[in-house]
Structure formats: C-alpha cells, structure tokens
Amino acid sequence: MAKTQQDFLVAARQEIPEVSVQEVQERGQPGDDFVLLDVRENDEVRAGYIDGAVAIPRGFLEFQVASKVPQTNKEVIVYCAGGARSLLAAQVLRSMGYENVSSMSGGITRWQDAGFPLQRDRQLNAEQLERYSRHFLLSQIGEKGQGKLLDAKVLLIGAGGLGSPAALYLAAAGVGTLGLVDADVVDLSNLQRQVLHSNDRIGMPKTESGKIAINAINPDVNVQAHNMRLTTDNVLDLFAEYDIIVDGCDNFPTRYLVNDAAVLARKPVVHGSIFQFEGQASVFKPHEGPCYRCLFPTPPPPGLVPS
Amino acid sequence: MVQATETVKLIVGQGEPLVGRLLMYDSLAMTFREIRLRRDPNCPLCGDDPTITELVNYEELCGLIPPEPVGAVG
Ligand SMILES: [Zn+2]
Numbered sequence: 001m002a003k004t005q006q007d008f009l010v011a012a013r014q015e016i017p018e019v020s021v022q023e024v025q026e027r028g029q030p031g032d033d034f035v036l037l038d039v040r041e042n043d044e045v046r047a048g049y050i051d052g053a054v055a056i057p058r059g060f061l062e063f064q065v066a067s068k069v070p071q072t073n074k075e076v077i078v079y080c081a082g083g084a085r086s087l088l089a090a091q092v093l094r095s096m097g098y099e100n101v102s103s104m105s106g107g108i109t110r111w112q113d114a115g116f117p118l119q120r121d122r123q124l125n126a127e128q129l130e131r132y133s134r135h136f137l138l139s140q141i142g143e144k145g146q147g148k149l150l151d152a153k154v155l156l157i158g159a160g161g162l163g164s165p166a167a168l169y170l171a172a173a174g175v176g177t178l179g180l181v182d183a184d185v186v187d188l189s190n191l192q193r194q195v196l197h198s199n200d201r202i203g204m205p206k207t208e209s210g211k212i213a214i215n216a217i218n219p220d221v222n223v224q225a226h227n228m229r230l231t232t233d234n235v236l237d238l239f240a241e242y243d244i245i246v247d248g249c250d251n252f253p254t255r256y257l258v259n260d261a262a263v264l265a266r267k268p269v270v271h272g273s274i275f276q277f278e279g280q281a282s283v284f285k286p287h288e289g290p291c292y293r294c295l296f297p298t299p300p301p302p303g304l305v306p307s
Numbered sequence: 308m309v310q311a312t313e314t315v316k317l318i319v320g321q322g323e324p325l326v327g328r329l330l331m332y333d334s335l336a337m338t339f340r341e342i343r344l345r346r347d348p349n350c351p352l353c354g355d356d357p358t359i360t361e362l363v364n365y366e367e368l369c370g371l372i373p374p375e376p377v378g379a380v381g
Contacts, residue, residue: 140319140321140322141319141321145318145319145321148318148319148320149315149318149319152318154314154318162310165308165310165311166308166310166311166314169308169311169312170311170314170315173311173315175314175315175318232362232363232364232365235362236362243318244314244317244318246310246314248310251369252365252369253365253366253368253369253371254365256365256368256369257362257365259352260352260359260362260363261362263352263353264360264361264362268317270310270313270314270317271310272309272310277333277334277335278331278332278333278334279309279331279332279334280329280330280331280332281309281310281313281325281329281330281332282325282326282328282329282330282344283313283317283324283325283326284326285324285326286353287346287353288326289326289327289344289346290327290344290345290346290347290350290353291346291350291352291353293350293351293352293353293359294344294345294346294347294350294353294354295329295344297347297350297351298368299368299369299370301370302369302370302371
C-alpha cells in the first residue's frame with residue numbers, strides 16, 4: 001500500500017528531534033554554535049523570517065546546503081511554516097550526513113503566535129522581482145543585496161567619460177539614488193566617449209541629459225541632478241547626502257577637493273582616471289586604506305592635465 | 308565599468324574591494340598592472356598627525372591661480 005503523508009511524518013518524528021519555538025528563541029542569534037535553516041519557498045520567506053536564518057527552499061535543499069552549511073557536524077535547526085516540511089527536510093539532511101539536526105515544531109506560525117519577532121527584507125514589487133531576477137541567482141547579491149542597492153545613495157562626480165559608463169551600469173543594477181554633479185552642457189565632441197548623452201541632447205546640461213538616459217534604463221532610480229561646479233562651499237553638504245562617492249572628474253583641483261572632503265566626511269571614494277590610452281582605478285576608504293594624498297601629497301605642476 | 312563594479316561591491320559588502328590597490332590599465336598594450344598602496348602615516352590629510360583639517364583653496368593648491376598676497380588692499 002502507498003504511504004500517506006501521515007506515514008511519512010510519523011516516521012520522520014521517530015528519527016528527528018523537535019524543539020519548541022521558545023527553545024529556539026532562547027538560543028538567541030544563530031551563528032557560530034548553530035544554524036537556523038528556513039526551508040520555505042522564496043515568497044514565504046519574503047513575507048517574514050527569523051533573524052539570522054539561512055534560507056534554502058525545500059526543493060533546492062540537496063543542491064545548496066553544502067555551500068551554505070559546509071560543516072556537517074554543526075547543529076542545524078530547521079523550520080518551515082507549520083513544522084511538517086522541516087521534519088522531512090531534516091530527515092534529508094540527516095541522510096546527507098548532518099549529525100545534529102532538529103526541527104522547530106509548529107514552524108513560523110507558532111513562532112509568530114508566541115509573539116516573537118519576524119525579520120522582513122525590503123519588499124520588491126513584481127516588476128523589480130523580474131528586473132533584478134539575474135541578481136538573485138548570484139548568492140553574493142540575492143534579494144538582500146538588491147535591497148541594499150535600492151537603498152544606496154551614490155554620488156557621481158562628473159557625467160563625462162568616466163561618469164557615463166558608471167552611471168549606466170549603476171542605474172541598470174538598481175542603485176536607488178544616483179546624484180550627478182556636473183556644470184557642463186552636452187557638446188558634440190563629448191559624444192565619441194560620453195555614452196550617457198546623445199545627439200538630440202546637445203546643448204542640454206549633462207546632469208539633465210544623464211537623468212533622461214538613466215531613467216530610460218531604469219525608472220526605479222531617483223536621479224538628483226546637481227548642475228553646478230563642486231566647490232569648497234557646497235562639497236561637504238552634498239557628500240553628507242550620499243554613501244559612496246564615484247570620482248570621474250577631469251581636473252586636479254576637483255580631484256583634491258573630492259579627496260579631502262571625502263576623508264573629512266569619512267565617505268569612500270571609488271577613484272578613476274583616464275589619460276589617452278591609460279586608466280587607473282582604486283578605492284580610497286578613509287582610514288582603512290590610503291587616500292589620494294597618500295599617493296600624491298601635492299598636485300603636479302600646472303599644465304599636466306588628466307582627463 | 309571597474310568603478311561601477313567596485314561601487315556595487317562596496318554596497319553589498321561582497322568580494323575584495325580595490326582598497327589599498329591601484330589598478331593600472333594600458334589599452335594600447337592591453338595590459339593590467341596592480342600596485343599595492345599603503346596608507347601613509349605621514350599623510351597631511353589622513354595620517355596619524357594630520358595638518359589638513361579643513362578644506363583649502365584648490366585652484367591655488369594646483370597652481371592655477373597665484374596665492375593671495377598677504378595684506379593686499381583691493
Ligand atoms: Zn592620505
């Protein structure tokens with residue numbers, strides 16, 4: 001006779017110890033001493049999960065567990081919505097060699113009934129779930145990383161040769177706020193390399209032109225057009241609004257201004273410079289690594305112009 | 308492209324950022340070189356005993372305008 005769902009669960013209960021939601025709560029934050037494994041589907045996890053849990057949908061368990069929980073001697077507490085799927089998942093883990101596996105009885109439903117907190121990632125709408133779906137396939141980004149990208153505020157110094165590709169890629173990746181600082185207007189001679197701009201926008205401020213290009217790729221992005229020159233009077237107020245500064249400026253006074261202001265404001269600078277066929281890039285993270293002045297304490301004599 | 312990638316890495320907190328490294332790219336030779344950089348403890352800005360604690364005049368710093376004569380009367 002075929003086995004019923006009940007037969008499976010009875011068998012699993014004989015093999016797998018169950019722990020109560022109170023016991024799990026008292027253990028505190030998962031981490032070094034135990035792993036809390038959520039085996040529900042992605043959309044269920046999206047609605048709320050237990051802080052610190054590792055999520056692997058039941059259907060992917062056998063394929064992903066080795067990379068997410070490498071040590072088989074580590075204690076694993078599995079949970080799902082009601083406590084049934086987690087029992088069966090725990091059985092699988094045990095057959096895969098995990099030595100210390102238990103199941104949280106009653107699942108996240110009982111956890112919530114007990115008044116324990118749920119963690120919720122930023123909610124992505126249906127369009128965002130599709131737009132960023134390729135990011136979700138990368139474990140280093142995932143929905144969590146996408147949430148961070150959407151919450152991030154990045155300031156691009158210059159909407160020219162370096163700022164253009166950076167702006168387009170960051171916009172496509174879904175960086176939520178992109179600030180553009182540039183005082184120039186689009187010129188025909190820019191278009192050979194400044195891919196943010198276009199023929200029909202010659203004469204338009206580069207910040208406005210950039211905004212049109214960015215929102216054409218991704219309407220999610222809030223573009224702040226700062227159509228002005230960066231000066232000692234405005235730089236610190238502007239930097240205060242952003243998390244990361246991307247320096248694509250084309251002159252030494254601005255480069256030193258950006259560097260000094262970023263160190264004083266403790267903001268990381270993603271540095272780039274190009275001269276003819278040669279380029280340089282680095283990340284200057286204040287006090288964790290060098291700054292531009294650690295390399296070049298003072299500017300070169302006038303006449304040497306970067307671009 | 309390198310700048311965008313580094314920015315994304317900083318935001319999501321993954322990978323090894325280009326902190327303390329300068330990547331140099333020569334498109335004619337199509338070569339990449341990397342040099343290690345260290346924070347200079349004597350850096351006037353981010354060193355252990357900084358002498359620059361506020362913004363300065365950057366046009367002047369870069370020699371684009373002469374320093375203002377002391378005591379000049381307009
Ligand atoms: Zn420094």
